[in-house]
Amino acid sequence: MRAARLIKMVLLLQSRPTMTASELARELEVSERTVTRDAQALSEAGVPVYAERGRAGGYRLVGGYRTRLTGLARGEAEALFLSGVPGALREMGLEDVASAARLKVSAALLPSLRDAPRTAAQRFHLDAPAWFREPAAPALLPLIADAVWDDRRVSARYRRGESEVARELEPYGLVLKAGVWYLCARVRGTASGAAPEKGSGAAAEKAAAERGAGAFRTYRIDRFVGAEALKDRFSRDEDFDLPGFWGAQAERFARSILRSEVVLRLSPAGVRALPHAVDPVAARDALGCAARPDEDGWVTLTLRVESEEVAHTQLRALGPEAEVVSPAALRERFTAEAARLTALYGVPGE
Numbered sequence: 445m446r447a448a449r450l451i452k453m454v455l456l457l458q459s460r461p462t463m464t465a466s467e468l469a470r471e472l473e474v475s476e477r478t479v480t481r482d483a484q485a486l487s488e489a490g491v492p493v494y495a496e497r498g499r500a501g502g503y504r505l506v507g508g509y510r511t512r513l514t515g516l517a518r519g520e521a522e523a524l525f526l527s528g529v530p531g532a533l534r535e536m537g538l539e540d541v542a543s544a545a546r547l548k549v550s551a552a553l554l555p556s557l558r559d560a561p562r563t564a565a566q567r568f569h570l571d572a573p574a575w576f577r578e579p580a581a582p583a584l585l586p587l588i589a590d591a592v593w594d595d596r597r598v599s600a601r602y603r604r605g606e607s608e609v610a611r612e613l614e615p616y617g618l619v620l621k622a623g624v625w626y627l628c629a630r631v632r633g634t635a636s637g638a639a640p641e642k643g644s645g646a647a648a649e650k651a652a653a654e655r656g657a658g659a660f661r662t663y664r665i666d667r668f669v670g671a672e673a674l675k676d677r678f679s680r681d682e683d684f685d686l687p688g689f690w691g692a693q694a695e696r697f698a699r700s701i702l703r704s705e706v707v708l709r710l711s712p713a714g715v716r717a718l719p720h721a722v723d724p725v726a727a728r729d730a731l732g733c734a735a736r737p738d739e740d741g742w743v744t745l746t747l748r749v750e751s752e753e754v755a756h757t758q759l760r761a762l763g764p765e766a767e768v769v770s771p772a773a774l775r776e777r778f779t780a781e782a783a784r785l786t787a788l789y790g791v792p793g794e
Contacts, residue, residue, distance in 0.1 A: 446482075449472055449474070449482065450482055450485065450486060452471075452472060453468060453472060453479075453482055453483070453486065454486065454491060454493075454505075456468065456471055456472075457493065457503060457504060457505045458505060458509075461504060462496070462501075462502040462503065462504045463502050463503055463504075464501070464502040464503075465479045465480065465502065465503070467502070468503060479503075483495060483503055491505075491509070492505060492506040492507060492509050493505060493506075494506045581625070582625055582665040582666040582668065584665060584668045584670075584671045585625055585665055587671055587673060588615060588618070588627055588665060588668070588671060589618060590673065591615045591673045592615045592616070592617060592618055592627075594673075594677065595677045595678055595679075595680055596615075596673050596674060596675075596676070596677050596678075597612060597613065597614055597615075597632065597673075597674040597676055597677070597678055598612070598613045598614075598615055598629075598671055598672065598673055598674065599611075599612050599613075599671070599672045599674055600612075600613055600663075600668055600670065600671040600672075601668065601669045601670040601671070602663060602667055602668055602669070603667045603668075603669050604667075608669060611631055611632070612631075612632040612674075613627075613629040613630065613631060613632060613663075614629055614630040614632060614678040615627055615628075615629045616628050616629055616630060616660070616680065616681075616684055616686065617686040617690075618665075619662075619686070619690050621694075624664060624666070625664070625665040625666070626662050626663065626664055626665065626690075627662070627663045627665055628660060628661075628662055628686060628689055628690060628693075629660070629661060629663065630658065630659065630660050630661075630678075630681075631658065631659055631660075631661055632658075660684070660689060662690075662693050695725055698723055698725040698726070699725060699726075699748075701750050702723065702725075702726050702748035702749060702750055703748075703750065703751070704748070704749050704750070704751055704752060704755070705746050705747065705748055705749070706746070706747045706749050706752075706755050706759075706768060706770070706771070706774060707744065707745070707746050707747075707768070707769040707770045708730075708744070708745055708746075708747055708759070708766055708767065708768060708769065709742050709743070709744050709766070709767040709769060710742060710743050710744075710745065710762070710765065710766050710767075711740075711741065711742055711764075711765045711766075712737075712741045712742075713765045714762050714765030714766045715731065715734075715743060717761070717762055717765060718730070718731065718747075718762070718766075719731075720761075721758050721759065721761040721762055722747065722749070722755075722758045722759070723750075726747055726748045726749065727747070729748065730745045730746060730747040730748070731745065733745065733746070744769065752771065752773060752774050752777075755774060756774060756777050756778075759778075760781075
């Protein structure tokens with residue numbers, strides 16, 4: 445632990461002309477007294493750390509000293525590519541690894557380029573979670589993230605409705621979507637500790653198929669109730685494309701919940717606003733099959749929706765740019781709502 449801290453201290457001093465004891469203490473998460481002891485230990489080990497006293501004083505490396513400890517370890521190199529999502533790194537337990545990688549890169553840069561990390565951070569920041577929600581990292585996320593990085597199988601228990609299922613998984617990748625973590629994994633069958641399948645032959649094969657053995661699945665990590673990383677590793681399918689798999693799964697899920705249909709008439713403004721008011725996949729499908737515009741520019745189309753209640757909430761955003769043709773019950777809702785608005789605001793000109 446101390447050795448890693450000493451290396452980090454040298455890299456910090458190498459990347460900046462001078463640092464005060466308080467700055468070093470904050471970066472290293474130790475007391476100023478510990479910084480003083482560490483500086484003395486480095487000096488005794490032959491690293492030319494020089495302490496300048498006074499208001500403008502601090503610690504610096506003498507004579508252009510440069511360490512050769514700037515080579516990136518594999519884990520540091522991998523974490524470096526995620527350094528634009530600090531919240532995700534922290535939740536996966538990779539914050540320290542990424543910090544070490546950034547320091548090594550900074551120490552290897554020319555002096556004229558050492559402010560590049562700071563200037564980039566001032567100009568771009570990714571805030572993944574949605575508004576008005578307090579994201580909470582699932583307790584099992586660090587364990588699962590380690591298994592993903594290490595290609596190690598996981599024995600997991602997963603909450604499905606009111607029951608739990610046990611699976612042995614090959615964890616291929618993690619996805620952070622609107623503040624929610626998902627695991628994309630290949631199912632290996634019943635995990636150790638779960639009840640074995642009864643029967644053999646065709647019955648066993650059918651049971652395995654129902655478990656999804658050999659197939660890739662997506663799991664919400666906050667629904668895992670238990671997980672254990674196994675000793676054995678798996679060989680990754682090099683053809684697996686995580687972004688492509690997630691995109692296909694997300695679109696399939698979006699379509700699976702759209703079980704009802706609404707016939708609409710939309711003005712040109714309504715056509716432009718539709719993808720922002722309803723599910724983008726549903727809007728794209730509906731607009732792709734829409735009838736030709738009438739003489740006033742209005743188009744008629746069939747929109748798939750989750751339910752009448754959801755459609756009512758979503759289509760409100762279109763206001764007078766949309767007319768519900770069917771179903772009759774939804775049209776009656778908007779008719780009643782329009783009457784209430786007229787009673788509330790009155791008729792213009794009256």
